[in-house]
Amino acid sequence: GALLHDIGKGYPGDHTEAGLELVDGICSRMGFPPADVDVIRALIEHHLLLSETATRRDLSDPRTAANVAEAVGDLTTLELLEALTIADSKATGPAAWSSWKATLIEELVHTVSLVLRGEQRPAEATPLDSRFGHLVDQVQAGGGVLIEHQSVGDFEMLRIASADRRGLFSLIAGTLAFHGLDVVGADAFTGADGTAVDEFRILRTNGVQPNWSKFAHDLRGVLKGDVDIDARLEQRIKSQGRARRALAAAPPRFEVIISNDASDSTTMIDVRVPDAPATLYRLSHALAEDGYDIRSAKVATLGHEVVDVFYVQGPAGKLPSGEHQQVRERLKAALA
Structure with a gap:
């Protein structure tokens, strides 16, 4: 996922959609089993999801976490997306990563993980x-x-x-x-x-x-x-x-x-x-x-x-x- 998440850059149109069109053929040639291909596709499709949601959505609104959980689907993919988001942001440059953004990502991942586990979000202080x-x-x-x-x-x-x-x-x-x-x-x-x-x-x-x-x-x-x-x-x-x-x-x-x-x-x-x-x-x-x-x-x-x-x-x-x-x-x- 880290290697292929931006594989669609340089192709016409949205680079995420282009990457999804390319990934099946690439993974097949590399010998990945279907289950791993599904994970890689999910990382390509959602590699901007955590970053954009954390910085552009209201994290205190329960619907935000519910929407991300629906898109991600499971805890393993969420954990991989978190690691990819951090690595991708840091590799982009200092302007793309800060303690402020790290806090937002951490909060979002925590609330989404609660949804995926079926746990009730605590009645925390606003x-x-x-x-x-x-x-x-x-x-x-x-x-x-x-x-x-x-x-x-x-x-x-x-x-x-x-x-x-x-x-x-x-x-x-x-x-x-x-x-x-x-x-x-x-x-x-x-x-x-x-x-x-x-x-x-x-x-x-x-x-x-x-x-x-x-x-x-x-x-x-x-x-x-x-x-x-x-x-x-x-x-x-x-x-x-x-x-x-x-x-x-x-x-x-x-x-x-x-x-x-x-x-x-x-x-x-x-x-x-x-x-x-x-x-x-x-x-x-x-x-x-x-x-x-x-x-x-x-x-x-x-x-x-x-x-x-x-x-x-x-x-x-x-x-x-x-x-x-x-x-x-x-x-x-x-x-x-």
Whole structure:
């Protein structure tokens, strides 16, 4: 599996599908028995599954683990996929593997293994309780907007807790954008009591820490309606622009995938677009303007592309399938 998982690269079309077409003939010539061929085919077919799911899906949603378990089928294949994912990521380069990604993969594999064993997932503390309990407690005690940051390697971890409100995530994203802060990862959590915690992973530019005091001041102004995000963004883009990332060999994609099958309670909106200033803000703002509530979010920057995944609800819960095309067009228009 490690040798053949990318065998389809260089052929027309999707390299995974091309690999699956090639593998039977290759394995037959190499003398593998049918059972081993089935395992190798599974590793080729799903070699990106753990990595993409861990970084682009809500791991706290039980449906995520159930979907992966259905695709993988058994514990042996899951263990082999975990080993392949780690080896493949590390071989790709330092940008493809980090302690953050390792933690996500470990969590995903654990929850999927429980499903495959037929064991009940324990009623564990939610991320708000287990990771952000101190922030939640302060918000519930009347603390207003709470901001904390932490240096982790080449990144700054920013956490903002407050009572939830429509558009909160987009307002934070917009403030980060006009401060020129480069978001390469984000998670949004909303508790049953209405407390929201948004966590952003920010790339530290040239080793310089952001001016958090100024950011906090501007964010509070934005939340009060005293600061115009769009005007500040336009001013920044005109005066400074933004350094472009290195171009990749493949052209960037522009796609919007909407599914009601990724979660039991929310609609997943997966947006993959060329990297550009304020992409996260423009997408999340468009969703908020249309009345959709972002219950959680995953953000990843992949070289020249960004992948923003939102788990949203409308007034009646999941978005009706009849609205999906309208949402696609709305999001594409927001980035035009």
